[in-house]
Amino acid sequence: MTVSATGPRPAAPAKPERLLSLDAFRGLTILVMVFVIAVAAFRYEQEAVSLPQRMEWFGSLPVSTWFHAEVGYNLWEQQQLAAGATPEQIAQMPEHRLKGIGVTVTDLVAPWFVFIVGVAIPLSRQRRGADFWRHALWRTALLILVGVLYLSLVIRQISWWWGVLQAIGIAYLCGALVMKLPSAGRWAAVLIAGGLNLALTETTSWWTGAWEGIVAPFGTLQNPGGNWLLPLSRHCQPWLSISYGVMTMIGVLVGEVIVTREPRRIAARCLLVAAVFMGLGYGLHRAGFATGNHSLCMSKPDVTTSYAFFTAGFGALVFLVFHWVIDVWKIRAWTAPLRVFGVNPLLAYFMMIGMRRFFDAVGITSQDGMSGFFSRVTEQNAVVMNWATWIGGGQPSQAVLDFFDKGGYQGVMWGLVWTALLWLIVLWFNRRQLYWKL
Secondary structure, three states: OEEEOOEEEOOOOOOOOOOHHHHHHHHHHHHHHHHHHHHOOOOOOOOOOOOOOEEOOOOOOOEEOOOOOHHHHHHHHHHHHHOOOOHHHHHOOHHHHHOOEOOOOHHHHHHHHHHHHHHHHHHHHHHHHHHHHHHHHHHHHHHHHHHHHHHHHHHOOOOOOOOHHHHHHHHHHHHHHHOOOOHHHHHHHHHHHHHHHHHHHHHOOHHHHOOOOOOOOEOOOOOOOOEOOHHHHOOOOHHHHHHHHHHHHHHHHHHHHHOOOOHHHHHHHHHHHHHHHHHHHHHHHHHHHHHOOHHHOOEOOOOOHHHHHHHHHHHHHHHHHHHHHHHHOOOOHHHHHHHHHHOOHHHHHHHHHHHHHHHHHOOOOOOOOOOOOOOOOHHHOHHHHHHHHHHOOOOOOHHHHHHOOOOHHHHHHHHHHHHHHHHHHHHHHHHOOOOOOO
8 A cells, every 4th residue: 555645545456467377278279280280281182191190080081180180081082083983982982971070189279279269358358348349349350351461471362261360350259249248148158159050050051061062263363253252261161160259158168267366266167168068069979970960070171069169178178287287386387388389379370471481482392382391292392302412412312302201200300390490480579579469
């Protein structure tokens, strides 16, 4: 308490301690995202590509956990086509029903990120007060616009592709709107939104496949004659972002208790959220297999309700471990590498484009900036071949080609190299207090 000429004044309330567990969990999610983008940037249509940890994941066709589960089906389909099967014959095979089904570690990245977005929303409202709603609307608009910019930089053409950042924008809006409801209403909103997505998936074919089978170039400013709806199918249809909104609203259910800063209440809520939604999600998934109705199963491409429930519930369980170890037991030193990405996630996301363009400029990558550096086919990389020929005295050195071969565990190594480079860049910005936030 301070004293002035008018009498004593109460001291300002202490600012709540920052939740380092939230930064660390966000940082883990971004780190895994960067790593799997690098590792999975193989030209997986080549049969020679073989990443480790290849097996079935929640009913998927065999695939490495460093790919999305849907790639298992893609690889199988390409093998059938190479063997002479027609698309009509493939559609009659039992494996065809497993298209897009399953969950690998790679498939957890997006759900966990939007779950964390939801966890932070009650904290943001507590901090911003009456200004929160204006901020929420502005942030939603910015995320969608920045998402358009990001994907336009990827393809080097201005186009309104519907990607991850746009989906996060809609998810964030869903999480902000659910804050207008009482706690019981928020639980109901999650179940209603998940049920609506499930019902529309079951009854309306266009809900998950509006542009399937359309063969046309994407509409861009450079190609106005292309199909201007196809860019909306880049990652998922815009309305499927509602499922990401479900994940964010599940995060809000955790975040509304975190504002109390009471460890036992937080633990109880995380365990309840994990039990309810992992149970519902996995139950729907198993029911899909039991009944042959595979649209009930967990699928990232279709962002099914079972996928949204299970992955967000799993996120609550992992967050509980982080919170208890970091914020309750105060065991924090190990989180420093994670928090480099965790406090500056948007910068890390955009810096991947900068790194791709740098490798383009020096000739290490192919001009698409996506797969050349991480392609296993080193013979198609002019820079690698030039060095291999120079070291080999006129003939390509097999040792050099093997060094740049991105198959198997060596592919994992190159993914770690890429991630480490980006980590160092973001660390440089962080130490200079240069953060990119919306």
